[in-house]
Amino acid sequence: MKTLDYNYKDRKKKVEEILDNTDKVNEVKKFPRDEDFTYTNAYKAWAGAIFVDLRDSTTLFTSNNDVDIAKVIRGFTSEIIEILRKDLEANDLKEIGIRGDCVFAVYSTPLKTDIYEIANRAFYINTYMDMLNKLLKNRSLPTIKAGIGLATNPTLAVKAGRKSSGVHNLVWIGESVAKASNLSDLGNKNGNGAIVMSSVFYSNYIDNASEEAKNWWTQKYDSSYGTYYHGNVVKSAFNDWIKDGMKD
Template sequence: MTYYDYRAGKKRIDEILNARMPIQASSKLPSTDNLTFENAYNSWISALFVDIRNSTELFADDDREQTAKIIRSFTSEIIEILRDDPLLREIGIRGDCVYAIYTTPKKTDLYEVHNKAAYVNSFIAMLNRILRNHGLDTIRAGIGLAVGDDHIIKAGRKGVGINSTVWIGDAVSKASKLSGFGDKNGISRIVMSSLFYSNLVDVYKEQRPDSGFETWYHTSNSLPYWGTRHGNVIIADMDNWIDAGMTD
């Protein structure tokens, strides 16, 4: 029979609530390995979530081996796109969603995160072309982007090796929610928060003033949060290669 020592539990909660936990402001978030149960950081971070849209139907498919191969293809290549970056602070899988969190102390860092979203967008087109070539059903997915000045703590049970990083603020929660709106009901695949968009506009105006970036993303009454934008930005070279048949 399971036994929980609730008296000891009450003492542990009192210790946590009564202890000092200094929150260190950091322009660039250090490695999460530096987190302990006694400290916390506050820093600008960006989150990117990629959420499979039709996962319920996909997971209910009778051909489970084929479904497993599709999910493995989806997750492995998106992780490959998102992982290779010195700004990366966490990457993982939540159910049918792949996510990554980056330290983004400068506006120009958002350019790199957005570029990854564009690669993911083009990859989904590539994966769907390959799936069609194999006679398989295609997938849909939403890509959520958000930025925030958030708190980062280590949470779990001290001393037993069960813990995880918890991100307290707007970036992670918004990116996760926005990914659920992409690629359905007339909304494009990439959906970004208003703060992410407004900062990214500044970067494009400075670095690529003739890009026409303001025309790439649009508002919609069906999206949550004021100023949320959606668009379908791709990597042109990759998209041309897909259209050419991916033979070389």
């Protein structure tokens, strides 16, 4: 590896240019196309986030051989990504990715129906976890659990990185992404159901849900995260198919 020769005097000018040229935050109903983000602007709009966080991954990684771990992680990530990205209108999905043992997605959510659809994807993921565990068990592979965190709020999106370097991404500033990540850590733990919603997410989701849906959720309070709602909702037809042996 070559020794770093960082020209801090020249780079000081570049930092000053970045600081002085960022001149506008556009408050919009819906986030624009990625190409509309520049290094001099930023956008603020409603965003919804979902984080699917593997429970007790340390035990999984230290108690099993590498091949088994690779199989489990690929089974976990591949179909969750498919559920998070499938059948979306162009530009609704703003970011999707993997952070360590967590799969996440960020969506533009100008309407309450958009928030309801994120919840629907969480229900599919929660059901898929049952399918995956049956497939893992049939192959004598370790079974797993996950917490699913959901949050929404007005969110600032800033294109960050270095121009012309190829290293850049949107940075999400606000409660939606951070809270969804934190709430995923509460799912499937300490008596909580797998799915955990922030209070703002729940209030928007429930407006488009059936009256019966209110019975699916339990309200709880945490000193760090405030009021949240947790449950273990699954997709009925999908769940019945799993119980019936997953026959073609």
